Amino acid sequence: MHDLHDARMSARETRAAGGLALVYAFRMLGMFMVLPVLATYGQDLAGATPALIGLAIGAYGLTQAVLQIPFGTLSDRIGRMPVIVFGLLVFAAGAVLAANAESIWGVIAGRVLQGAGAISAAVMALLSDLTREQHRTKAMAMIGMSIGLSFAVAMVVGPLLTRAFGLAGLFWATAGMALFGLVIVLLVVPRAPQTLAHRESNIARQALAATLKHPELLRLNIGIGVLHAILMASFVALPLALVEEGGLPKEQHWWVYLAALLIGFFGMVPFIIYGEKKRQMKRVLVGAVSVLLLCELFFWLFGTSLQWLVVGNVIFFTAFNLLEASLPSLVSKVAPAGGKGTAMGIYSTSQFLGAAVGGLLGGWMYQHLGFAGVFIGCALLALFWLGFAATMREPPYVTSLRRPLSAEALADSSLVGRILVVPGVSDAVVVAEEAALYIKVDTQQLNRALLERELEEAPVTHSA
The missing domain is CATH 1.20.1250.20 (MFS general substrate transporter like domains)
Known part of the structure; x- marks a missing residue:
């Protein structure tokens, strides 16, 4: 089975993956930098109690949880870029609100607004639009690493920034990072030629x-x-x-x-x-x-x-x-x-x-x-x-594979049944609206020759 897994990412794909990983990293930095400092520095805010400081620490999660899937679905309809740009502006506005707060309630309101900039699903979907399937896993791994790295950096930089500039300075830095992320989205990340329906990175409401x-x-x-x-x-x-x-x-x-x-x-x-x-x-x-x-x-x-x-x-x-x-x-x-x-x-x-x-x-x-x-x-x-x-x-x-299907293959009602009996294949489904076949395989047990024959020796590309 001759996939293109060993081919290099194109310059455009590298720019897309690197740019979006940076956007993710700056946003997560802004979320996490308050974690090691809010309990100690937040005590100086008017009206602060331990319960309200705890609420300020976790408040972003509530709006993020409520809006993440709706924003992802909205990006399928109106495009990824408008949702991501809007989300970063909302996140920056939340940071500015928190930076100007004199009471704990102002910080809570800022953190709630920060969470409303819920762009995670839209960023992942844009990454799918901008990368070929054989490189998608690599590109998503770059974003995964950026999240882990940003958490580690936030835990160290948060206390250092707050020591130098206070809690307000920390939130101003967060707003600056969001705007820097916006610049990267507008100037570095390529434009996607089309919005793709892709179940490995998009949310399928029917599922x-x-x-x-x-x-x-x-x-x-x-x-x-x-x-x-x-x-x-x-x-x-x-x-x-x-x-x-x-x-x-x-x-x-x-x-x-x-x-x-x-x-x-x-x-x-x-x-x-x-x-x-x-x-x-x-x-x-x-x-x-x-x-x-x-x-x-x-x-x-x-x-x-x-x-x-x-x-x-x-x-x-x-x-x-x-x-x-x-x-x-x-x-x-x-x-x-x-x-x-x-x-x-x-x-x-x-x-x-x-x-x-x-x-x-x-x-x-x-x-x-x-x-x-x-x-x-x-x-x-x-x-x-x-x-x-x-x-x-x-x-x-198991590993996920995805193969675009021709009209003839889509009409073949026995395709999934034949694929499922191939040793090493654990699951398979045809998604008609995408004209695609999704397969899950155990690479150690997979009979590649037989799968290749069933798929008429067409390329199968890795997506997870």
Whole structure:
């Protein structure tokens, strides 16, 4: 089967993938930079309480969750660029509103408005419009890396920027990043010749109900929601614990996060390799959730000195990074053929909902129950998730393929049946409105010669 998987991305595709990865990175930087500083610096805002600071930390997730799928659908109708430009302007406006706020309510309003710039689905869809299928996985991996990198940078740069320019300066920097992202969209990212219908990156409304009820995807959606709830709730308490229990001034927190993220990043790599190579992703996932649970209990029992808080942060970010990297890969594996775009849309919505709930819960628990309440609450959340993770099936180790179909092939009612009996093919579906065939294959077991014969030796291109 002669796909073009080894061919290089064109200059236009590289520009599109690089430009959109930067847009994503700047936007995520703006979202996450407040995470390590709002609990400490936000106390100076008028009307601030721990519960309201928690709400400010997670508020963006609520509007993001509500608007992400509608914005993605709107981009199918009116085009990607108008939605992305509008979203970045709304995000910048939210940052400006927060920068000028003198009370905690002003910051909450700014964060809510920031979340309303929900462009994730539209950016992914534009990336599909601008890349050939054999390079789409590579291009999406670039965006995935930019998200991970921006989170790491935000955790370090956020405290440094706030130390130099205050909380208002941090939000002004966020607004500047959004506008810089807008410049990249308008001047660097190429124009797409047409808006493509593509189920590996777009949301198919007719598949929403079935995807929501899919038991294995439901476990993963609960997982990412709980993970981000734990992250937001923990960061209501951890920066304050570093000050009050560890005696570390808030201006110096950046080095704790830098050390934790660096060690955590390199610490997770062997587990990812083991899980994929040995096909033991369930074991890796359950292990990481268990470590997250133990880590919250560790904070509760031993988080009374700087040394132990730093150790706890390192363990926390190792488990967090591992889970953050594993879960989207598992969604791709578990999603039915032609269902990845819809599955990822629901997954992202679950992530943002988790962030909103986590911020609110973390703030409330800290206000009423102190550090112990937050850490025990997060441990209970992790235990809840562990119940779902432990009962999941080992995921299928499959790759998605997509092949455009001719009118003759579309009319062939026996095509899917013939494809499904090929060894190594786990799922196949014809999407008539796209004139395309989606297949999921286990590359280690696939009989390529037989599949090639059934597909009349036409190229099949990788898309996941």
